[in-house]
Amino acid sequence: MKPTIPKGTRDFLPAQVRKRKYIFDIIESVFKKYGYAPIETPTMESLTTLSGKYGEEGDQLLFKVLNNGDFLAKADQQLLNEKASKKIVSSISKRGLRYDLTVPFARYVVMHQNDIQLPFKRYQIQPVWRADRPQKGRYQEFYQCDVDVVGSNSLMYEAELVNILDEVYTALKINVKIHINNRKILSGIADVAGVQDKFMDMTTSIDKLDKIGEEGVVTELSKRGINRVAADKIMSCLKITQLDELATVFKDSEIGLKGIEELRSFHNYFDTSPNQNEVVFDITLARGLSYYTGCIFEVKAKDAVMGSMSGGGRYDDLTSTFGLKDVSGVGISFGAERIFDVMEELNLFPEETAEDIKLIFVAFDQESHQFAFKAACQLRAADIACDIYPAPLKIKKQMKYVNARKIPYAAIVGSEEAASGKVSLKNMETGDQQSVTISELISQFS
Amino acid sequence: MKPTIPKGTRDFLPAQVRKRKYIFDIIESVFKKYGYAPIETPTMESLTTLSGKYGEEGDQLLFKVLNNGDFLAKADQQLLNEKASKKIVSSISKRGLRYDLTVPFARYVVMHQNDIQLPFKRYQIQPVWRADRPQKGRYQEFYQCDVDVVGSNSLMYEAELVNILDEVYTALKINVKIHINNRKILSGIADVAGVQDKFMDMTTSIDKLDKIGEEGVVTELSKRGINRVAADKIMSCLKITQLDELATVFKDSEIGLKGIEELRSFHNYFDTSPNQNEVVFDITLARGLSYYTGCIFEVKAKDAVMGSMSGGGRYDDLTSTFGLKDVSGVGISFGAERIFDVMEELNLFPEETAEDIKLIFVAFDQESHQFAFKAACQLRAADIACDIYPAPLKIKKQMKYVNARKIPYAAIVGSEEAASGKVSLKNMETGDQQSVTISELISQFS
Numbered sequence: 066m067k068p069t070i071p072k073g074t075r076d077f078l079p080a081q082v083r084k085r086k087y088i089f090d091i092i093e094s095v096f097k098k099y100g101y102a103p104i105e106t107p108t109m110e111s112l113t114t115l116s117g118k119y120g121e122e123g124d125q126l127l128f129k130v131l132n133n134g135d136f137l138a139k140a141d142q143q144l145l146n147e148k149a150s151k152k153i154v155s156s157i158s159k160r161g162l163r164y165d166l167t168v169p170f171a172r173y174v175v176m177h178q179n180d181i182q183l184p185f186k187r188y189q190i191q192p193v194w195r196a197d198r199p200q201k202g203r204y205q206e207f208y209q210c211d212v213d214v215v216g217s218n219s220l221m222y223e224a225e226l227v228n229i230l231d232e233v234y235t236a237l238k239i240n241v242k243i244h245i246n247n248r249k250i251l252s253g254i255a256d257v258a259g260v261q262d263k264f265m266d267m268t269t270s271i272d273k274l275d276k277i278g279e280e281g282v283v284t285e286l287s288k289r290g291i292n293r294v295a296a297d298k299i300m301s302c303l304k305i306t307q308l309d310e311l312a313t314v315f316k317d318s319e320i321g322l323k324g325i326e327e328l329r330s331f332h333n334y335f336d337t338s339p340n341q342n343e344v345v346f347d348i349t350l351a352r353g354l355s356y357y358t359g360c361i362f363e364v365k366a367k368d369a370v371m372g373s374m375s376g377g378g379r380y381d382d383l384t385s386t387f388g389l390k391d392v393s394g395v396g397i398s399f400g401a402e403r404i405f406d407v408m409e410e411l412n413l414f415p416e417e418t419a420e421d422i423k424l425i426f427v428a429f430d431q432e433s434h435q436f437a438f439k440a441a442c443q444l445r446a447a448d449i450a451c452d453i454y455p456a457p458l459k460i461k462k463q464m465k466y467v468n469a470r471k472i473p474y475a476a477i478v479g480s481e482e483a484a485s486g487k488v489s490l491k492n493m494e495t496g497d498q499q500s501v502t503i504s505e506l507i508s509q510f511s
Numbered sequence: 512m513k514p515t516i517p518k519g520t521r522d523f524l525p526a527q528v529r530k531r532k533y534i535f536d537i538i539e540s541v542f543k544k545y546g547y548a549p550i551e552t553p554t555m556e557s558l559t560t561l562s563g564k565y566g567e568e569g570d571q572l573l574f575k576v577l578n579n580g581d582f583l584a585k586a587d588q589q590l591l592n593e594k595a596s597k598k599i600v601s602s603i604s605k606r607g608l609r610y611d612l613t614v615p616f617a618r619y620v621v622m623h624q625n626d627i628q629l630p631f632k633r634y635q636i637q638p639v640w641r642a643d644r645p646q647k648g649r650y651q652e653f654y655q656c657d658v659d660v661v662g663s664n665s666l667m668y669e670a671e672l673v674n675i676l677d678e679v680y681t682a683l684k685i686n687v688k689i690h691i692n693n694r695k696i697l698s699g700i701a702d703v704a705g706v707q708d709k710f711m712d713m714t715t716s717i718d719k720l721d722k723i724g725e726e727g728v729v730t731e732l733s734k735r736g737i738n739r740v741a742a743d744k745i746m747s748c749l750k751i752t753q754l755d756e757l758a759t760v761f762k763d764s765e766i767g768l769k770g771i772e773e774l775r776s777f778h779n780y781f782d783t784s785p786n787q788n789e790v791v792f793d794i795t796l797a798r799g800l801s802y803y804t805g806c807i808f809e810v811k812a813k814d815a816v817m818g819s820m821s822g823g824g825r826y827d828d829l830t831s832t833f834g835l836k837d838v839s840g841v842g843i844s845f846g847a848e849r850i851f852d853v854m855e856e857l858n859l860f861p862e863e864t865a866e867d868i869k870l871i872f873v874a875f876d877q878e879s880h881q882f883a884f885k886a887a888c889q890l891r892a893a894d895i896a897c898d899i900y901p902a903p904l905k906i907k908k909q910m911k912y913v914n915a916r917k918i919p920y921a922a923i924v925g926s927e928e929a930a931s932g933k934v935s936l937k938n939m940e941t942g943d944q945q946s947v948t949i950s951e952l953i954s955q956f957s
Contacts, residue, residue, distance in 0.1 A: 145591040334884050
């Protein structure tokens with residue numbers, strides 16, 4: 066039997082794990098610096114928690130876990146006869162795999178409202194699962210890194226989150242452009258164009274601007290029943306880059322003006338911060354079919370062709386579906402897989418992520434091997450990471466292993482060295498060799 | 512709708528996540544120091560990989576994931592009519608959740624044999640899932656921390672792993688006793704008692720010694736068809752504590768003598784190491800229904816009532832089920848949940864795991880709040896973790912929040928402070944307050 070893993074899932078080799086950890090560590094350290102606290106939620110959630118939260122397509126993409134034991138016992142025979150897969154699901158499966166980190170977070174806030182303090186600032190770095198058709202760069206299991214605050218409508222948090230975006234990408238050395246808009250401004254545009262009843266159609270169309278261009282959006286709007294006059298108004302609004310100009314256009318749209326006010330409050334905080342990446346007001350930013358109600362964010366790499374690497378925004382009513390009303394929240398999500406791909410493309414991973422150890426012992430004979438093992442113990446006791454080849458085989462074979470693992474130094478021990486308490490330290494790159502004592506070895510690698 | 516999570520699963524609050532991370536970080540840092548490399552495998556494995564690897568009971572405890580789409584389409588109608596849950600599974604589910612880290616590792620070694628170097632030293636810290644009946648201390652989702660080396664039969668690795676056990680528990684400040692035995696010695700006992708054909712019955716019975724005592728084991732042996740004479744021989748062997756004495760008893764058992772030789776080789780390496788915890792030869796250690804073939808290990812806490820916290824051993828033929836023969840391996844596993852429980856019981860977590868930030872800004876009015884936000888930005892730019900209350904509400908309300916989050920210092924800003932570029936730094940424990948500049952704040956918290 067030749068082993069395989071399910072389509073769309075991945076094994077990670079050590080070098081990949083180290084690189085991924087490098088990304089997660091940077092993201093996590095920034096989250097912590099801004100006072101966000103870590104939480105974790107279970108891999109499996111009740112299907113009652115997940116179903117209906119991600120639209121019909123999302124429901125199709127949920128991985129459902131079969132009930133244990135005699136799962137067919139209570140299934141309806143009629144539905145089984147009809148092979149009614151969709152209708153039978155709820156009777157044979159009551160758990161599903163986490164689809165994102167937002168819905169579990171909303172559930173968490175409601176369940177633990179007595180254990181947490183509002184405003185509650187949390188981060189969560191965990192995998193999610195979606196039964197999407199696997200393709201290049203799209204996996205069925207992938208990590209999300211989310212940071213959200215709930216229980217406050219202060220625009221200060223929007224500024225803080227943009228600072229976080231900036232700081233993370235600066236630390237990762239990825240040049241990005243941070244796009245900002247506000248769903249209330251899009252709502253103002255819908256007011257101006259008289260298509261408030263088709264708000265989602267409008268935002269979904271605008272969301273495609275990058276991919277299909279202006280003409281494409283106009284066609285899309287028309288397809289969705291928005292007439293040419295309205296479409297033209299929408300398109301002319303999308304050309305505005307100044308809030309003052311927009312305020313004139315929005316003079317009769319209360320919600321549009323509120324959106325401008327929110328962006329200005331954001332800027333009052335934000336202007337003061339030491340950002341390194343470009344932050345732009347982008348009226349065309351729409352964030353498609355999302356539940357956002359206020360500011361929205363999106364991050365794009367400047368030096369690589371890649372979709373949005375981070376996105377987020379404010380949602381006024383995240384937890385009401387679980388019975389807790391009036392809890393406003395705002396958050397952003399980092400797409401670890403896309404960040405990884407961009408960093409590989411731009412060669413941004415530091416050398417040090419390649420191997421944890423710098424030194425390995427190799428020995429000529431059994432006695433030297435015992436000496437070398439003892440030396441390795443001494444180094445480890447001094448907190449120096451090192452390794453030792455497991456047996457005194459032919460040196461050539463051992464050296465081949467050292468090279469294959471790309472370990473930079475080998476400490477070679479023969480009977481002469483062992484007798485004098487020394488090792489012959491070989492620089493694997495230059496080939497230089499020198500005789501050193503164990504204490505010299507310890508000082509050199511400390 | 513009142514939200515819930517599935518039985519046997521858990522949400523983790525920030526303090527719990529931090530404590531768990533404290534454990535994982537220590538374990539991981541020791542693994543790295545000994546030259547082990549991290550790998551990760553997917554949450555879902557093909558059921559063909561998992562099934563039949565954990566015995567019949569294990570197969571029952573596997574979580575199976577329903578195929579996506581019209582999963583009933585190809586199911587046998589006859590089996591559906593019979594509601595034959597067990598027989599229908601393979602046609603409606605082809606993936607299962609990871610049940611342990613050992614089988615996926617064996618699969619990984621075979622699939623990636625061209626990408627890795629033998630001996631391959633790997634560690635893996637990931638959750639596993641088992642549909643066990645939930646009870647105190649037993650969950651359906653829990654973490655394992657495994658460290659294994661495959662591709663070498665050097666007894667040096669047994670010594671190295673005992674060093675790792677010792678170093679991890681020393682770092683965690685848990686006093687433990689490390690028990691060591693060898694399955695070949697148990698096999699020697701089976702030779703001496705003439706019950707080699709009932710080896711698994713014998714080891715499974717011995718494994719219960721702790722729980723049911725000597726008489727219980729004798730009864731258990733008899734139930735399993737081992738006669739009184741043989742049982743007496745077994746029990747008298749189990750009283751032997753010296754390898755020399757055992758060698759006399761084993762004089763006609765080749766495998767028993769081999770077991771003694773292996774333990775002696777282990778000691779040749781091991782004697783040289785700087786261990787802090789007690790390491791004992793324990794002939795009664797059996798490791799039940801496991802696949803081990805050589806040395807076996809188990810770790811018990813000395814100051815807390817808790818079963819085995821770590822266990823492991825050598826297995827001669829891990830990967831052959833996936834088509835790769837003659838790859839010997841040895842490894843140990845740390846039970847994160849039990850370690851957590853023992854550390855809670857003995858109060859071993861350091862204070863610092865409680866909160867990531869030491870300082871929060873609170874402001875009297877809007878202008879001071881802007882000043883405070885700017886100050887927070889400056890501190891964060893100087894790599895100091897801090898927070899700020901989101902709005903200039905009543906100070907009493909803000910201070911209540913600071914206390915609830917147990918943040919040790921509050922930097923209070925009013926119009927006077929803001930005007931002079933200072934804050935009033937309050938020690939939340941003592942109540943002491945002093946006026947300091949932002950740069951003084953930066954030096955104090957750096």
